[in-house]
Amino acid sequence: MEIPVDLLNGIEEESNKIPINKLISLVSDISNRYRNTDDKHISSYEEAIAYISYRMPATFAVIYAVLKDIKDICSNINPKSILDVGAGPGTAMWAATSIWNDIEQITLLEKNKNMIKIGKNLSANSNNSSIKNSIWLEADLENLSELPKHDIVIASYSIGELNEDVQSKIIKKLWESAANDILIIIEPGTKIGFSIIKRARETLISLGAHVIAPCPHANECPINDNDWCHFSSRVQRTSIHRKVKNGQLPYEDEKFSYICVSKKHCNMIKSRIIRHPQIRKGHIILDLCTKDGIKKVTVKKSDGDIYKKSRNSKWGSVFE
Template sequence: MKVLRRVCGVSGPSWAARGLATIIPKVSQVDNSSGFLGNVPHRQHPGILHLKTVKLPPELVQIAHFLVTQSSMRDLEKQTKALTNYLWSRKRPLETMDLRRKALEVEQKLREEAILAHPKGSLTQLDDSKEKKLQVKVLNILRKTTYHWESLDYTEELSFVYMAARMDGVFAAVSRAFHEIQKRVPDFQPSTLLDFGSGTGTVSWAAHSIWGKTMNEYMNIDTSAPMLALAERLMKGMSENQEPCFPGVYFRQFLPVSPKVKFDLVVSAFSLNELPGQAQRVETVQTLWRKTDGFLVLIENGTKEGHQMLMEARDAVLKGKDKVIHDFREPYIFAPCPHHLPCPRLSPERPLPCNFIQTYCPLPFSWNPQQKEEKFSFLILRRGPGESKEPWPRITQPVLCRPRHVHVHLCCPDGTLQHAVVTPKKHGRDFYRCARSSQCGDCLPVLNPDSEPALGEEDSHIDKEQS
């Protein structure tokens, strides 16, 4: 509330006296006055969070292009496309309990079919030979219908292909997540960064492009020695003295052991799916949270698998309890969820991914177009008390603009998904134009009806007191 009043230039007493129109019944209201924005343009209303086309730092583009042109690797274009498709379609490894349950279901179904194939009552159980055939058939079905997760060994060659295929897309997604922190918390000036699963060091480049004036330590953690060597080569750029493009960059294969070592900004981008099981993912996320002093940023593919891994990490932080608590500040969800309730998109009937799109200029290779889009899911958690202002609903799908009305799909603070139709007649010209200027991932500056009474409700309450 305080933030909305400050941004929109609305004082306390006059706010309650203005008329309000409901955008979502029993969920939110919007200010229906002409002074809603003050001097702020509609396309820059306080809920705008999306980024325009992201461009990689020129030094990074130059060295990446140089390494590719000097490379003798064959069919690099074909390999980059194959790796991109593989990483996008990759699923989590199936847990042992789930595999056993699936095997029992298949076995029971085949057993019932075998018994029913005989005349009624002539067969109640299978003999040894048929039992063995049944088990072989179960195994064959499981092999064909079960996703076979394999750990990726990032050799020198595969690390190079990953750089050419994914470095620019990762930079775009990370930049979008960092932009949200910078836009909503301009006072946050981190000095230390921990990047788990750092890969080509893209997160350090993205952090430097935003907070380079205050950052003095970039800790890159990756288990692959060839990947770390490539990231260090990229960091040195085209400089003749082989000095890093910016100071304070470190490369390690293991996380710092001491729980007292903390970082202002901790990031894991597209790395959780590299872990062999749920227990390892949960343990890793909890370890990263213990090392977080400010923000923890998690980014994955914008698929069902990626979104579900982030919701798994969300529960691990919000519901997980350490035996020894080194930091008593409670976690709260900073973005994109406007609530701490279960994700409404993870319905058992039809689970849908919560994802966003960022446009970027890819590396200037012959097979790349001038612009590409990165579809990703992200989760940002913060230490400390919850936000002082009331959370605004998040736009979860592309805004559909039609003549004199706009369709917006919102994830609301009460934990529900709502479809709102905004019109200039009902909600006012200013808010209508704000909705038309918004995109997926932005927030709509609407208020909870419990926070401020509508004009009619206030008048009715005053009449009752006078009577």
């Protein structure tokens, strides 16, 4: 996974508008606020620049990983239109066009004027005509009246910002009124983030949705209340990101939870690896989510091709 060069150039161009010491201070303030309070509001254009400098690459990596997984499972999916709700600076748009290069229509709903402004500035740097011609609408998810229909609807890191009592209502509206085919919901890979995804999954299945990923079934989720299902995506840190976060490692791992459903049947996977594979001498231990629940499977060297496949697998991989 590589972040598009025109997006990286756009982030750097915006970040250079603020002295580095001030940018570091803004990033620290936003990070502390996100971590310690319920305040997720970006109140100025400078804060929007700080946000994209340290968060956009990681969220791009997550959304890209989710969309790539969906494409691998259902190779016949070829969306012509994307709706991003709670779009922020338009991260999902950039990830989607990196997966499908013939998307014709992109609509982004965002309530924060500063995010819309920076999203448009980043779009202007793109070599992709769909991104350049994307439609930005100022809209609050809690007060949506009419929604345009699109092949894929993406709600990344936005449902969790709503009050719990309205989350199911919004999800139902996105599913019934906006999605021609697919709805994708992504949240942080935390216990709280997964609880949002788990409730969304239950709501969507009750509405007749077909589960595509990450689950290999549409049965009741086997993850108990003391645990949570999540995955991780690695992204190379940009030079500006290393500066503003004082990062020592050249990469960052972003944990996430998600659910993807469709209005059409898709061949379901047999199982998914939900923990890091434990590689031992002569065997590998895998924790799998299957249609029959959570299973711990030992694959021995004598198992031949299955063993070779297991050695190349990772946390989050589909396992057939």
